[in-house]
Amino acid sequence: MNRLEQVTAIFREFGxxxxxxxAILKNKLPAHLPTAQFKLLNHLIYTxxxxxxxxxxxxxxHVSLSAMSQVIKQLRLKGYIELQLQEYDTRKKxxxxxxxxxxxxxxxMMGLDSGFEGLAKSFSSDDLATLYRLSKQFRCEFENLERQ
Numbered sequence: 001m002n003r004l005e006q007v008t009a010i011f012r013e014f015g016x017x018x019x020x021x022x023a024i025l026k027n028k029l030p031a032h033l034p035t036a037q038f039k040l041l042n043h044l045i046y047t048x049x050x051x052x053x054x055x056x057x058x059x060x061x062h063v064s065l066s067a068m069s070q071v072i073k074q075l076r077l078k079g080y081i082e083l084q085l086q087e088y089d090t091r092k093k094x095x096x097x098x099x100x101x102x103x104x105x106x107x108x109m110m111g112l113d114s115g116f117e118g119l120a121k122s123f124s125s126d127d128l129a130t131l132y133r134l135s136k137q138f139r140c141e142f143e144n145l146e147r148q
Contacts, residue, residue: 014135022035024112024115024116025038025039025112028112028114029111030107030108032104033104033108036067036071037074038105038108039061040061040071040075041075041097041101041104042105043057043061044095044097045102045105047060047143052094052095053086053093053095054068054072054095055092057095060146075101078100079100079101080098080100080101081095081097081098081101082098083096
């Protein structure tokens, strides 16, 4: 396989993993934190993107602005996120996660951990560390590519 074919194969594998992870999320997340809300909290915690607006989040998540606005509204009502005025354009608001949002995400992650226990045992710690390092590097490079 050449490098381009390898990258394509990696995206295919990530897509399949994402489908499987979505199924687990749907079954394991607490009722008060549906998948779309969990994914937005996850995005706010783990991506390198900063100062994102609702439009940015919708574009990065590949959903409509109205769908993202609903998720933002629901999380805001729960106190999990806040809207802050942008310094350079006060018509736009950046979305930030609150301490309560971090806590809700952490609680949900603890519930998910039990679903991944068997998977974790299938790999050595070194293999998991390597996979994590490389997949994070791949994601960060991809985020940089999207910004260009």
